[in-house]
Amino acid sequence: MFLSSTQRGDTCIVAVNAERIDAAVAIKFKEDMRTETANGPDRVILDLSAVKFIDSSGLGAIVASMKQLGEGRKLDLAGLTPLVDKVLRLTRMDTVFTLFPSIDDAMIGLEG
């Protein structure tokens, strides 16, 4: 499965089970995110630790996923590998999302 979700307390954790979020999967990513997060907790953490490559289409799909969560819900990002981290910083999207080194850090609120 491309995405899989688990619930921990009042948080929904969505893991990306793929090495690339690029133009070829951007639409699928957005649609699967809608399915995985529908009617779930307000806080969603996206586990990106398996993702080695993301392009601007993939980044756009993450932004779209956050917007489709709607008012009062939040999307945080965890487990960024070096290139994913770089794309977020170069586009200044690191100022939009809260970034955590890992899911465990995200659960206890340790930003990094």
Place this chain on the structure above:
Amino acid sequence: MPERFTHRFRATELAARGGIVAVMARLRTLELPEQIAGDVELALAEAINNVTEHAYREREDGIITVTARLEDKRLVLRISDNGLPMPEGKLPQPKTHDLSGASELPEGGFGWGLIHALTNSVRYDRRAQRNTLSMAFALPGGEDDGALSHTAP
């Protein structure tokens, strides 16, 4: 001796992914330093996405040609297609985005900003109904500034 190779693939999103992965695999066998491989792959992907989304937006049979030239101090990638020209026939500049309002956040338009940030120099040529985007990357330890002006296309 500089190493040179060419890959051609169709301008669909899936074929483009295969083309990007193939070019990167070839560059790694030619010992492209791993510390810049991520930058190269990202700039290449943005350039190719631009061709599939814009230059070939009116057709599905477009072909993209990537030529790589790996020298001692720099890597030059040329991406060419025979699709529509760039807007006003010029190299697009980075867009600036307003990131202050959550519901208005941009979902695209990051590509040229990334390409300009990741390359040492970038050039666009339109000749004989073909677009060519040339991107140069200085290799770690090289003194070359990556300027494209002294090389023939």
